[in-house]
Amino acid sequence: MKKAMEPRVCPSCQPINSPVTNYCGTCGHELSEQAVRDLESALRRIQQNPDFRFIREMADKGRNLA
Numbered sequence: 001m002k003k004a005m006e007p008r009v010c011p012s013c014q015p016i017n018s019p020v021t022n023y024c025g026t027c028g029h030e031l032s033e034q035a036v037r038d039l040e041s042a043l044r045r046i047q048q049n050p051d052f053r054f055i056r057e058m059a060d061k062g063r064n065l066a
C-alpha cells in the first residue's frame with residue numbers, strides 16, 4: 001500500500017495539494033502517475049480520432065489565413 005494520504009507537492013509551482021487530488025489546484029499540473037496516464041491515454045484517443053485530424057486541418061487553414 002502506497003502512502004496515499006501524504007500531501008502532494010506540485011513539481012511545477014510547489015504548493016502542497018490535497019492527498020486525494022490528481023491535479024495541482026494552482027496550475028493544473030498532474031500530481032499522480034494515474035493522472036499522467038489518464039492524460040496520455042486521452043491524448044492518444046484524440047490523436048486517433050478522425051475528427052481530431054479534421055479539427056487540426058481547420059486549425060492549419062486558420063493559421064494560413066492569419
Ligand SMILES: [Zn+2]
Pocket residue numbers: 010011012013014015024025026027028029
Ligand atoms: Zn502547480
